[in-house]
Amino acid sequence: MTDVAHPPRAANRATGQERAAGGFAGLVWLTWRQHRWALLGSLLIATVVTGALAYLAAELTTLYHQCHDQACAPYTPQQATLEAPFGPVAVSDYLLLFVQYAPLLIGVFIGVPLLAREHEQRTLLLAWSQDVSPARWVWTKLALLGGFVAALTAAASAESDHLAHVRSVVDHENLFGDTLFLVTGMLPVAVGLCWFAVGVALGAAIRRALPAMFGVIVGFVGVTVGVRLRYPNLLTPLSSYDSFDQPATGAFAKNTLIVKGGLFEGPGQPTNLFDSTGHQLDYTSLQNLCPMPGPDTGPDSDAMLSCLVRNHLQTYSLYQPGNRIPAFHLILASGYLGLAAVCLVAVWLIVRRTSLTAG
Numbered sequence: 001m002t003d004v005a006h007p008p009r010a011a012n013r014a015t016g017q018e019r020a021a022g023g024f025a026g027l028v029w030l031t032w033r034q035h036r037w038a039l040l041g042s043l044l045i046a047t048v049v050t051g052a053l054a055y056l057a058a059e060l061t062t063l064y065h066q067c068h069d070q071a072c073a074p075y076t077p078q079q080a081t082l083e084a085p086f087g088p089v090a091v092s093d094y095l096l097l098f099v100q101y102a103p104l105l106i107g108v109f110i111g112v113p114l115l116a117r118e119h120e121q122r123t124l125l126l127a128w129s130q131d132v133s134p135a136r137w138v139w140t141k142l143a144l145l146g147g148f149v150a151a152l153t154a155a156a157s158a159e160s161d162h163l164a165h166v167r168s169v170v171d172h173e174n175l176f177g178d179t180l181f182l183v184t185g186m187l188p189v190a191v192g193l194c195w196f197a198v199g200v201a202l203g204a205a206i207r208r209a210l211p212a213m214f215g216v217i218v219g220f221v222g223v224t225v226g227v228r229l230r231y232p233n234l235l236t237p238l239s240s241y242d243s244f245d246q247p248a249t250g251a252f253a254k255n256t257l258i259v260k261g262g263l264f265e266g267p268g269q270p271t272n273l274f275d276s277t278g279h280q281l282d283y284t285s286l287q288n289l290c291p292m293p294g295p296d297t298g299p300d301s302d303a304m305l306s307c308l309v310r311n312h313l314q315t316y317s318l319y320q321p322g323n324r325i326p327a328f329h330l331i332l333a334s335g336y337l338g339l340a341a342v343c344l345v346a347v348w349l350i351v352r353r354t355s356l357t358a359g
Contacts, residue, residue, distance in 0.1 A: 111199020251317035261317030
């Protein structure tokens with residue numbers, strides 16, 4: 001009787017172990033096993049970049065305090081440090097540019113392999129014929145890798161936002177300009193999740209890693225260029241006539257994005273300068289009113305500015321005020337997350353229609 005009773009207990013233990021291996025813990029282990037090098041590499045890069053962003057923000061703040069919380073005077077050691085070829089300003093430019101393009105790496109090296117590698121290695125038959133359904137297998141791996149991407153991009157995004165705000169104070173950078181706008185708020189998180197989902201979808205649809213990676217690169221470049229060109233007009237711009245003796249109002253206010261405006265110099269070009277009656281000056285009239293002292297002196301020189309103020313001239317601008325930055329971030333983040341949702345639906349449909357016999 002004892003010999004007869006033991007095999008069922010052993011079989012039950014084996015069955016329990018198989019179920020545990022095929023459950024959530026097993027999928028966690030499988031995800032780590034298959035993607036460990038990409039995850040470790042991403043974690044290392046994100047740690048270095050995030051630490052460097054925090055260090056540069058602290059260094060810029062220290063220099064600003066040494067200059068008595070104002071712009072550092074020319075020819076001072078602090079100004080020399082700021083303008084050095086590999087000083088904190090230059091290095092922060094490179095790091096912020098990396099944060100902006102990091103979602104491309106996420107899509108290529110984390111998103112694409114999730115399903116494309118399974119197709120290429122013909123392992124789907126083995127993976128999806130176990131006690132875990134294909135849908136559960138896919139959604140669990142998507143949740144694990146997507147959560148990892150969200151955590152890394154959130155940490156880097158928080159520090160890039162901090163550094164951007166420090167730059168806006170210390171170096172008078174415009175937070176609405178595309179250099180800083182695209183790496184502030186939590187926009188990098190939405191962009192990172194978006195291109196992770198796009199990479200998974202292209203990998204599932206194309207079933208080959210290299211063509212899917214190329215598709216992610218082309219898509220990322222196209223969407224990024226489109227966003228840079230079109231985001232200033234996501235909301236209807238405001239318009240105003242602004243006097244040069246009021247540098248903190250209208251289109252001259254801090255963190256304002258100029259959609260259309262500015263001064264033009266050269267014969268035959270509109271100057272975009274208006275007198276008190278609203279009449280636009282032509283180039284000849286401007287030269288007669290405010291002659292330029294030398295060939296290297298432009299309309300933004302001190303002499304020219306003094307003349308514009310003295311004659312009460314105005315310029316016309318279409319602009320987005322700085323208080324619209326959160327709304328613009330929300331619009332763009334919603335667009336990116338909407339694209340991610342579409343890609344995830346596509347992945348679900350592709351998985352449902354995938355034949356296991358095709359591997």
